[in-house]
Amino acid sequence: MKTKLTPDFVKNVQPEKGRRLEFRDTEERGLVLRVTETGNKSWSMRYDAPDGTMRRKTYQYPATGLARARELVRTLRGQVTEGRDVIAEERKAKADAKVEAARETLSDVATAYFAACLVGTQRIGNKVRIKAPGTLANEKRVWAADIEPKFGKRLVATLTKKEIIQWVDTLTNRSPSAGRAGFHLLRQMLNFAVTRDIIPMNPAPHVAVKAAEPRKRWLTDEELRKIWALLNDIEARAEVEISDEMALLLQMMLVTPLRASEVAGMAWAEIDGNVWTVPAPRMKGKREHVMPLTGPALELLERARQIVGDDKLVFRSTRSGRPLHAVSISAAFKRIVEHLELTRCTPHDYRRTFLTNVCGERIGIPRALGKLLLAHADYDVAAIHYDMNSYLPEKRRIADAWAALLMTIVAEKPSDGGGKVIAFPRKQA
Known part of the structure; x- marks a missing residue:
C-alpha cells in the first residue's frame, strides 16, 4: 500500500500476525518499508538491471533511518539511469577482494596485526585496548624467532590445522613455553585475519599445548x-x-x-x-x-x-x-x-x-x-x-x-622508614 512515510509512522507501525506488511513511500519512488510478523523492519529498494533482471537492495531499520533511506534510493535511481547494475558491481568487488585476500601471506597479516596493536584494533570486542610496549616487543620476538621462519611466506588461506599442530609439537619439544607463546600469537594473528575478511575461519582455533606449571618458588x-x-x-x-x-x-x-x-x-x-x-x-x-x-x-x-x-x-x-x-x-x-x-x-x-x-x-x-x-x-x-x-x-x-x-x-643495617629524602626533579607541567 502507498503511504506517506514519516519517522513516527516508521517507528510506531506494528506487525500483523501471519503477514508481511509493505508500505510504499509516496515521496520517493521505489522505496518500500517492509515489516515482518516478528516485528523486523527493513527498507527495500527495487530496480531493473540492464539485462532485465529485477534486483533489490535492502537496509535494516533503525540502523538506516527514513531520511537516509530516501537518500540511498535517490542515489540508486541515478546509478540505474547511468546503466549500472549496482548489486552485480558489489558482488564482483567482494569476489575480487576475496581473491586478493587469498594472495596475502602470513607476513602481510603480521604487518597489519602489529600496526593494529598500536591503536587497539587487533580484535573485535568492547574490551580491546592498545597493547603494552613490552607485550608487543615480546610478540615481535616470538614472531621473528619461531613463526616467521616457518610460515612467514605462506599464503594464509593455505595454512592447515594439521601442520600447525605439528609445528606446535616441535616447539613444545624444544621448550613448553615456546610452544605456548608461538601458538597463542599465531592464533591471534589468524583471528585477526578472520576479522579482516582475509580468511573465512581460523584453521586452528584449538590446539593442545602443554599448560604452564604454577610457580611456587620463593627465595630463602x-x-x-x-x-x-x-x-x-x-x-x-x-x-x-x-x-x-x-x-x-x-x-x-x-x-x-x-x-x-x-x-x-x-x-x-x-x-x-x-x-x-x-x-x-x-x-x-x-x-x-x-x-x-x-x-x-x-x-x-x-x-x-x-x-x-x-x-x-x-x-x-x-x-x-x-x-x-x-x-x-x-x-x-x-x-x-x-x-x-x-x-x-x-x-x-x-x-x-x-x-x-x-x-x-x-x-x-x-x-x-x-x-x-x-x-x-x-x-x-x-x-x-x-x-x-x-x-x-x-x-x-x-x-x-x-x-x-x-x-x-642480607646483613646490612636496617634503615628506618623515613630514610634520607632526596630532592629529585619533577616533570614540569
Missing part, C-alpha cells in the same frame, strides 16, 4: 644473602657480566617488589621525595600506582644518580639509552643463579618472596594489605571502579617492615 634467606652480596661486589658482578645499572635494578626490584618492566622504566620525574608514582600506562593493570620509597630504596636511587647519571631514566641501558629490557633482566638473573648454583628461579619470584615473608609470622601482614605493594589485579568491582584510594599510609608501613626485614636478612 640464604639465597637472598648470596644474591645481594654478589650484586654489591664489583668483581663478582664483572665475572657474571652484570652491569652496574643491572645490579641496582635487581636490588630495587627486591626492595620495591613491582614487575620487572615497571621498575626498569622508573623515571626521575615520577619521584617526589620518598614517594614514587608509576603512571597508569606503565602498569600492567593500567592503573596509577603510588609506591612509598624506604630508606634502602632511596639509597639505591642515590647510587643510581651517581653511577648511571641520566637525567630522565633511573636505570638507563648504556647500549640503547632506553630502559633495561625484561629479556635482558631475565638473562642477567639467570647468569647469577647459575653462578651461585641456586635452584632455578626468576626475577618474578622476588614478588612471591616478598608476599610470603610479609604475610607470614615474621611480619604478619594480612594478605589483602600485602597485595597493595604488588599492584596485583583486584577483581572486586568496588575496588576496580569505585575505590580510588592510594592507601599510601598502609603501603608505607608494609614497605618499612619489609625493608627492615630484608636488610636484616
Whole structure:
C-alpha cells in the first residue's frame, strides 16, 4: 500500500500476525518499508538491471533511518539511469577482494596485526585496548624467532590445522613455553585475519599445548644473602657480566617488589621525595600506582644518580639509552643463579618472596594489605571502579617492615622508614 512515510509512522507501525506488511513511500519512488510478523523492519529498494533482471537492495531499520533511506534510493535511481547494475558491481568487488585476500601471506597479516596493536584494533570486542610496549616487543620476538621462519611466506588461506599442530609439537619439544607463546600469537594473528575478511575461519582455533606449571618458588634467606652480596661486589658482578645499572635494578626490584618492566622504566620525574608514582600506562593493570620509597630504596636511587647519571631514566641501558629490557633482566638473573648454583628461579619470584615473608609470622601482614605493594589485579568491582584510594599510609608501613626485614636478612643495617629524602626533579607541567 502507498503511504506517506514519516519517522513516527516508521517507528510506531506494528506487525500483523501471519503477514508481511509493505508500505510504499509516496515521496520517493521505489522505496518500500517492509515489516515482518516478528516485528523486523527493513527498507527495500527495487530496480531493473540492464539485462532485465529485477534486483533489490535492502537496509535494516533503525540502523538506516527514513531520511537516509530516501537518500540511498535517490542515489540508486541515478546509478540505474547511468546503466549500472549496482548489486552485480558489489558482488564482483567482494569476489575480487576475496581473491586478493587469498594472495596475502602470513607476513602481510603480521604487518597489519602489529600496526593494529598500536591503536587497539587487533580484535573485535568492547574490551580491546592498545597493547603494552613490552607485550608487543615480546610478540615481535616470538614472531621473528619461531613463526616467521616457518610460515612467514605462506599464503594464509593455505595454512592447515594439521601442520600447525605439528609445528606446535616441535616447539613444545624444544621448550613448553615456546610452544605456548608461538601458538597463542599465531592464533591471534589468524583471528585477526578472520576479522579482516582475509580468511573465512581460523584453521586452528584449538590446539593442545602443554599448560604452564604454577610457580611456587620463593627465595630463602640464604639465597637472598648470596644474591645481594654478589650484586654489591664489583668483581663478582664483572665475572657474571652484570652491569652496574643491572645490579641496582635487581636490588630495587627486591626492595620495591613491582614487575620487572615497571621498575626498569622508573623515571626521575615520577619521584617526589620518598614517594614514587608509576603512571597508569606503565602498569600492567593500567592503573596509577603510588609506591612509598624506604630508606634502602632511596639509597639505591642515590647510587643510581651517581653511577648511571641520566637525567630522565633511573636505570638507563648504556647500549640503547632506553630502559633495561625484561629479556635482558631475565638473562642477567639467570647468569647469577647459575653462578651461585641456586635452584632455578626468576626475577618474578622476588614478588612471591616478598608476599610470603610479609604475610607470614615474621611480619604478619594480612594478605589483602600485602597485595597493595604488588599492584596485583583486584577483581572486586568496588575496588576496580569505585575505590580510588592510594592507601599510601598502609603501603608505607608494609614497605618499612619489609625493608627492615630484608636488610636484616642480607646483613646490612636496617634503615628506618623515613630514610634520607632526596630532592629529585619533577616533570614540569
